[in-house]
Amino acid sequence: MRLTCPICGPRDRREFYYQGDAVMLDRPGADAPPQVWADWLHLRDNPAGRTRDLWYHEAGCTAWLAVERDTVTHEVFSVELVESADAD
16 A cells, blocks of 8 residues: 655555554543543444545654545545545
8 A cells, every 4th residue: 555645755565654544633621521531442343435534654754644544445535635634
């Protein structure tokens, strides 16, 4: 699988570190109860099909990316810098 980094261009996926579902961007507030934090940290879906994930360009520009892709076919639909994705 290849990802097109908005800064570095097309790269092999081995340059990137997979963090998980982009739901990690929706962090609970500091005053959230412990169960909300536990759910956010430990409960994850494992869907087959289209997902939105966080990837870190570890062997490149060190940017955090939001990648929309298909986990079955490995087709990549979009790659955005996390700062840009957060602004939506």
